[in-house]
Amino acid sequence: MTKTRLLLVDDDDDLRETLCLILEHGGFEVLSAANVNDALKLIGANIFDVLVSDLHMPNDGDGLTVVSAMRHSNPKAVTIIFSAHPEMKAAAAAILAQTDEVFVKPQAVVNLVEMIRAKMKAEPGPVKVVSTVATILEDDAAVTIKNWLLRVDADKHIVWVKLDDTKRTAHLPQLFRDLVYRLRNPLELGSHALVSAAAAEHGLLRREQGYTAAMMVEESRMLQVSIFQTLQNNLHRVNFSLVLIGVMAIADEVDSQLAQAMTAYIGESKVDSLPNIA
Structure with a gap:
């Protein structure tokens, strides 16, 4: 059975490595990126079923940039943004309409795995199309x-x-x-x-x-x-x-x-x- 392919994006090396191990143990095939540019290259070269991306990252771009690119290349992919700021859900509701879910740190990582599985099983909603x-x-x-x-x-x-x-x-x-x-x-x-x-x-x-x-x-x-x-x-x-x-x-x-x-x-x-x- 083909594994669900997931892209994980986070600039925190320790957290990214930990999440990779947990997600792989949860049955996902995981590719990871430490920054927006690397994430965009992977999106351009692969087909993904799921995106899990940190919101705030150094250098150019952020998690929303990655979400937009994923929506363009893989419009059916489940997209999840995670952030250390609990107010993100309410504060950025309009922008995060492109995202399927917001995961607030430091929730237990097992909740993230369960969330992804639930989103994968849920009836697909309308494809969120991004425009230039x-x-x-x-x-x-x-x-x-x-x-x-x-x-x-x-x-x-x-x-x-x-x-x-x-x-x-x-x-x-x-x-x-x-x-x-x-x-x-x-x-x-x-x-x-x-x-x-x-x-x-x-x-x-x-x-x-x-x-x-x-x-x-x-x-x-x-x-x-x-x-x-x-x-x-x-x-x-x-x-x-x-x-x-x-x-x-x-x-x-x-x-x-x-x-x-x-x-x-x-x-x-x-x-x-x-x-x-x-």
Whole structure:
């Protein structure tokens, strides 16, 4: 009979070795990793039935990063996070919706074995599918734009310029397409963002509509807030292994598009300030 294959992830060498022995004695085939990077390599090269991972680990990533990777590669695997902090169950309920169970140290290890067996025997629930930041923004672009518009409409300094919703949001569909493209085609660290003709056109249009430079900056700030609110609302399905890189790319792309829009805006202002020559 094929043994249940389990991945154990913990940076504490003594605890990891002890757990390996106990889990193997309990009938599991155990592979182990001491850090997130090693865990990700094992997940990429093997099929697992169970993941047991510590939540807090040194260096890059944590247990949630490992869970996200496991959900992506082995969506049917039972995933169990264990933590030394009893408040984790309540405090991180939304994030841990990706995880089947939270095991709080220092419960008896025999309870962990029993928990895994119970989860393996239980009727499988819906597969917890994780999504990339790009997919979430693509799926929820309309919701994010609506949220942004509510923020803008509440700002008396911006709504002083009378525009209907269609004109106010005209630049955003293309901006979201640029964002999704950027997220799916990441640039090397330190590279300049791509040139956007749409961003320059937006800067010129906002000037014609009567916006000040400060109003454009505030709109851009509100856009980032709305985007991050969308990610916050989707923590239960976001792929944590990529979320930090995604957030950095979003901030850089939105700032770059604002800079390009402002360059066009200021350039046109300088042209208009030149004296007329007969």
